[in-house]
Amino acid sequence: MRFLPVSLTVLIVELQDLDETLALFASLEADPVDGIVDIVPAARTLMIRFKPEVLTAEAIAAEIQKRDLTAKIPPSDMLVEIPVTYDGEDLQDVAELTGLSVAEVIERHTASEFTVAFCGFAPGFGYLVGGDPALQVPRRQSPRTKIPAGSVALAGAFSGVYPQASPGGWQIIGTTPLKMWDLTRQPPALFQPGYRVRFFDLAKRPQGTPVVANTLNRRDDDIVEPTSATTITVTAAPMPALVQDLGRFGQAGQGVSSSGALDQGAFRAANRVVGNPVEAACLEITLGGFSFTVSGPAVMALTGAPCPISVRDGSGRVMTAERYQPISLEAGDTVTLGFAARGARSYLAFRGGLDVAPVLGSASTDTLAIVGPEPVGAGAMLAIKTGGRELSPVSLTETPAFACPAAGEIVTLDVVMGPRSDWFTTSGLETLATQVFDVTPQSNRVGIRLSGALPLERKDKAELPSEGTATGAIQVPHSGQPVLFLADHPLTGGYPVIGTVADYHLDLAGQIPVNAKIRFRPITQFAEIVPGKA
Numbered sequence: 157m158r159f160l161p162v163s164l165t166v167l168i169v170e171l172q173d174l175d176e177t178l179a180l181f182a183s184l185e186a187d188p189v190d191g192i193v194d195i196v197p198a199a200r201t202l203m204i205r206f207k208p209e210v211l212t213a214e215a216i217a218a219e220i221q222k223r224d225l226t227a228k229i230p231p232s233d234m235l236v237e238i239p240v241t242y243d244g245e246d247l248q249d250v251a252e253l254t255g256l257s258v259a260e261v262i263e264r265h266t267a268s269e270f271t272v273a274f275c276g277f278a279p280g281f282g283y284l285v286g287g288d289p290a291l292q293v294p295r296r297q298s299p300r301t302k303i304p305a306g307s308v309a310l311a312g313a314f315s316g317v318y319p320q321a322s323p324g325g326w327q328i329i330g331t332t333p334l335k336m337w338d339l340t341r342q343p344p345a346l347f348q349p350g351y352r353v354r355f356f357d358l359a360k361r362p363q364g365t366p367v368v369a370n371t372l373n374r375r376d377d378d379i380v381e382p383t384s385a386t387t388i389t390v391t392a393a394p395m396p397a398l399v400q401d402l403g404r405f406g407q408a409g410q411g412v413s414s415s416g417a418l419d420q421g422a423f424r425a426a427n428r429v430v431g432n433p434v435e436a437a438c439l440e441i442t443l444g445g446f447s448f449t450v451s452g453p454a455v456m457a458l459t460g461a462p463c464p465i466s467v468r469d470g471s472g473r474v475m476t477a478e479r480y481q482p483i484s485l486e487a488g489d490t491v492t493l494g495f496a497a498r499g500a501r502s503y504l505a506f507r508g509g510l511d512v513a514p515v516l517g518s519a520s521t522d523t524l525a526i527v528g529p530e531p532v533g534a535g536a537m538l539a540i541k542t543g544g545r546e547l548s549p550v551s552l553t554e555t556p557a558f559a560c561p562a563a564g565e566i567v568t569l570d571v572v573m574g575p576r577s578d579w580f581t582t583s584g585l586e587t588l589a590t591q592v593f594d595v596t597p598q599s600n601r602v603g604i605r606l607s608g609a610l611p612l613e614r615k616d617k618a619e620l621p622s623e624g625t626a627t628g629a630i631q632v633p634h635s636g637q638p639v640l641f642l643a644d645h646p647l648t649g650g651y652p653v654i655g656t657v658a659d660y661h662l663d664l665a666g667q668i669p670v671n672a673k674i675r676f677r678p679i680t681q682f683a684e685i686v687p688g689k690a
Contacts, residue, residue: 157169157170157171158170159217159220160574161213161573161575161680161685162203162575162626162629163572163626163628163659164208166203167204167206167213167217167575167685168203168204168623170200171200171202171225174199174285177197177199177202178229178274179223179225179229180225181202183223184223189211189216189219191207191211192205194405194408195408196274197273197274198274198276198283198648199273200621201624203623203624203625203626204216214686214688215688217686217687217688218687218688221687231352232352234350235354236346236347236351236353237353237356238308238332238334238356239333240308240331240355241331241358241359242357242359244328244330245328246309246329247328247329249327250291250293250329254290254291261291261329264287264288264291265287265288268287269286270285271284271285271350271353272284272349273349274349274648275347275408275411276411276622276646276648277322277324277411277622277646277647278337278411278524279344279412279525279527280347281411282317282347282353282411283314284315287315289313291315292310294311295325296325296327299324300323300324302322302323303321303323303324304331305318305319305320305321306318306334306336307330308355310329312621317334318336320526344410344516345409345410348410385452386450387451387452387537388450389448389449389451389536390532390534390535391448391449392446392492393446393534394443394445397442397446397504397531397532397533398529399437399438399439399512399528399529400440400519401436401437401438401520402417402423402434402520403416403417404516404517404518404520404527406517407516408647411648412527414520415518415521415644416520416643417440417503417643418501418665419501420663421557422460422502422503425480425554426438426460426503427505429505429550429551429554431455431547432505432508433509437510437519438505438509438510439503439510439532441463441502441503441504442501443496444496444502445494446504448491449489450489450491453486453487454540455485455506455507456482456483456491456506457479457504458479458483458502458503458505459479459502460501460503460667461498461560461667462479462496462498462499462560463479463502464495465478465492465493465494466492466494467489468490468492469486469488470489479556480555480556481554482550482551497562498561499560499562500668500669506540508540510539510541511540515528515529524602524644561672562672563669564671565673566673567664568677569657569664570657570678570679571677571678572658572679573585573654573680573682574655574680575623577654577655578682579614579620580614580615580632581613581615583613584612585654587610588638588654589676589677591608591610592674592675593608594607595671595672595673597670597671599670600644603642604639604642604674606640606674608638611636611637614636620650620652622650624648625647625649625653627643628641628656628657628659628662629653629656630654631649631651631654633651634651638654643666655676655678
């Protein structure tokens, strides 16, 4: 057992195998440790997020060392049967890799009973274990940029089904018509940790009906009826705005990460300016250019990236307004935001909050998982709540926490080294700490894709079993060019993380625009966590 640092609030427990991982996960679920707020199980690891004001990483390690890792998890009585058309483009390659015929590959796959070990990568993506050992094959050398939804695939000791079209490197052996992720179902993910899974061949059982042991019901609890008469109608949105709140937590079991506003300090400030609870839903606007007309009296505020604000009233008069201040609007007013010369994201709040239906307990839009409210483009209409929340007086003293960076400027981010710093050479570690990286146009809410003159050199090309990833993780694919994960990153990843941006610099990272530059400043030396007292 090893305890590896991830950030100032996250650590990874590395275990011998999947059985130990699941045993420890079950133990921590049955007998929780006060101060642990989230656990993400993976192939050989648990990623644990904790409250540092309650307990230390060393205290967590000491507590975990006491847990029994020999207990076997009893099999679930939940069985899901998946119909498959075995027509995958890698089916012949799998046959050659295993030394079996195509017919034997299909026969062994359908004869196996799998268990959902954990979920990750994408909402509804379950890592299935327990298949025939003869079907263990490596990932493809060159991952595909797009694998269709419903693809049934193999990789290493795992089988799985892609819930949505996405990049991936698993070997595709077939397709299923079943929806693996459906928000009209409770729970939305068809695969839940512990469920048993069997596949059957549609060519041999064409009339078969998939058997799902759990009852699937339409979700009605998240439906919110509009309660206000005041609306905004979007008249311009060069980049669609996104509804965001503080994030979607407690859904790791379904493979859903937290998402949420990228600059949470600016988000909270926007709500305080208009007197909302800090978690009220706002609009996250990228680079400005956004415009809307309001149907009735309202109070708004804009924070984050500095966009010029102009308000045109019904008679045509145009006035300017300031950021971080409450702005009173009347029916017929049109608000236009100019281009943000610095930073990347602004936050638009309305007193009362936006009247949007939460999805899985949150109004955040996750752009990778495609969970949450639809992006808000030109022509969209949103309601502003007039009741149901405890409002406070508006705040007149809010100020930006930092100056937003501009294109061409160098931004320095503090980094906690780990959990996989030891996968890199001394030269690779020096490159991380000394090189200035360019922010490429491929960057988005999932992550900032970086380019440096020198790649981060690894010790070897070993494959990392999938493990949990934290917001701020600096993941390094085979190219050696790092990706800095932001709020919409996948819950698990298969490339080593050399270090993680310190929590207090995550808001700043969320404001870094394309063509800016990043310098990483390690604030720790990589070392395993030694169990000790709080």
